[in-house]
Structure formats: C-alpha cells, structure tokens
Amino acid sequence: MAGAGDKKLVRSKSGLRMVCVNERFRSPFELEEPPWIPDNECLECMECHVRFDLMKRRHHCRRCGKCFCNVCCGNSIALPRMAFVDPVRVCGTCVPVTRKENEFFDKHIKVLMNGAHFLVSDDSIDENENETFLCKLTQDHRHISFEGGENAKHPPIQLDQITAVQIITSADETQGHIVGKGLTLKHKQQGQMTQSKLMVSESHNRKQSMTWLASMQKAMKMIHEARGDSES
Ligand SMILES: [Zn+2]
Ligand SMILES: [Zn+2]
Incomplete structure (x- = not known):
C-alpha cells in the first residue's frame, strides 16, 4: 500500500508532474491544473488577437489554461505550485504571479x-x-x-x-x-x-x-x- 508521502510521476498534456499517490496527502499549497480552453473555441490570441493558422500556432498557458500566440505565451518558467517537473509555458499575465509563487516555494516554505x-x-x-x-x-x-x-x-x-x-x-x-x-x-x-x-x-x-x-x-x-x- 502507498505511504502518506509517496509520490508518482504523471504525464498530463501540460507536462510531467510529480504528485502525491494519494490526493488526500497533497500539499495544501498545490493548485490543480487549469482546464484548457478548447482549440475550436479560440480562433485568435487572447492577448494580441492575432488569428491562428498553420503558421501562427496556438499555445496554452499552463497557469491559467488560456490560449495565446507564441509571442504572448513565450516564457518558460518553473511552476512548482502545480508540481511540474520542468519549466512550462506561461503567459505574460501569469509570469509575475508565478514568480511570486516561486518565491514562496524557494524562500518562505524553507523559513x-x-x-x-x-x-x-x-x-x-x-x-x-x-x-x-x-x-x-x-x-x-x-x-x-x-x-x-x-x-x-x-x-x-x-x-x-x-x-x-x-x-x-x-x-x-x-x-x-x-x-x-x-x-x-x-x-x-x-x-x-x-x-x-x-x-x-x-x-x-x-x-x-x-x-x-x-x-x-x-x-x-x-x-x-x-x-x-x-x-x-
Ligand atoms: Zn499574442
Ligand atoms: Zn496565463
């Protein structure tokens, strides 16, 4: 049987995550992954409104799940709050929020x-x-x-x-x-x-x-x- 602190690696469409085997034991600071806005509901970038086509591909922000072009969602940063193993794509609005959360994980949790x-x-x-x-x-x-x-x-x-x-x-x-x-x-x-x-x-x-x-x-x-x- 899995122990309280046991973790497992799961692959979601957003990336690899290291999560608790038993949901009940997960960190109270952790956030669920946001639902992604479906591709067919999003024909243009939600920030700069450029239309998506074969050349302009859509990208989802892993922090908010909204849909953006490569320019408006070009930052790849660590997202420990959602237990991602590697840095993931985050939109311009979510970058400062994520940086603040990362400071919490890097500094305040240690304190x-x-x-x-x-x-x-x-x-x-x-x-x-x-x-x-x-x-x-x-x-x-x-x-x-x-x-x-x-x-x-x-x-x-x-x-x-x-x-x-x-x-x-x-x-x-x-x-x-x-x-x-x-x-x-x-x-x-x-x-x-x-x-x-x-x-x-x-x-x-x-x-x-x-x-x-x-x-x-x-x-x-x-x-x-x-x-x-x-x-x-
Ligand atoms: Zn854009
Ligand atoms: Zn975002």
Whole structure:
C-alpha cells in the first residue's frame, strides 16, 4: 500500500508532474491544473488577437489554461505550485504571479520548515503553563508541529483545518512603528473549533520568529487561494 508521502510521476498534456499517490496527502499549497480552453473555441490570441493558422500556432498557458500566440505565451518558467517537473509555458499575465509563487516555494516554505520559537497558549495547554515550542511546518506541508516543550506536549495543527489567522501587533515605542507580536489561529482540532495563540518569545531569536510569522501569513494566503476562498 502507498505511504502518506509517496509520490508518482504523471504525464498530463501540460507536462510531467510529480504528485502525491494519494490526493488526500497533497500539499495544501498545490493548485490543480487549469482546464484548457478548447482549440475550436479560440480562433485568435487572447492577448494580441492575432488569428491562428498553420503558421501562427496556438499555445496554452499552463497557469491559467488560456490560449495565446507564441509571442504572448513565450516564457518558460518553473511552476512548482502545480508540481511540474520542468519549466512550462506561461503567459505574460501569469509570469509575475508565478514568480511570486516561486518565491514562496524557494524562500518562505524553507523559513516555515526551519521553524521558530513561540510561546503557545490554547485549550490543549494549561492556562498558567504557557510553553515555548519550536513551531515548524512539516515536510509534507500539511501540519505545524510543536517541538521541545519542557512540561507539555502539543498536537500538530493541520493547515487545512485553519479557518482564520490574525496577526497580533503592537506599537514599538523605540522604533515608532507597528510590529508583529504573534498570531492567533482558529482551527478545528478533533472536530472542535479551537483557538491557538503563538506569541514571539523574547528569550529566543526574535528576528527568526518575526520572519516565520510573515511567511505564515503568506502561506495562509496561498492556502485560501488554492481552496478557492474569496476571503483572505
Ligand atoms: Zn499574442
Ligand atoms: Zn496565463
């Protein structure tokens, strides 16, 4: 039987993709391939309106599935968000979006997986024994794990069970601007709605925790988008 993290190589008309054997275990950041606009519904480039013929061939953007000429869809870039193995053809509108997503995959996922220290409080921990944990995104991108608690343990939080994220801020007197202090996560744990508070721990690397918070905010945006939620 296939394990949770097992991946397989599949060939779609857009290219080779490396996807989870079991859909249930796929990364919450991953997007489905868009449906391609059928050739017979598209007689001209959707950007510059040049008509397609034997010389002017149509090309589909792998990010949005729309139909373009070679000039308007000439960029070939990596699209890890759809799990493509090789760079694929992307239209002019989708290039900046894809670059941003790639930055998330190159940079922010690594920040989240390296983890940072937070003072954690919620229903699963006794009110007066708030513990500091090393909070990390797991290898499969599906959970936040809590490591290194001295007196308490904390169950992992499943990312796709998070319904709301709020950054806790306060005015920094010395620097005169608003700084992030932590975040609250509303999520379902064993069928129950619960709220977890992760506060930046002053006794650990503060900068690392702040960076982690910023990356987490980006992560939640990506997840909302992948779910097709309109709220952000
Ligand atoms: Zn064109
Ligand atoms: Zn596109």
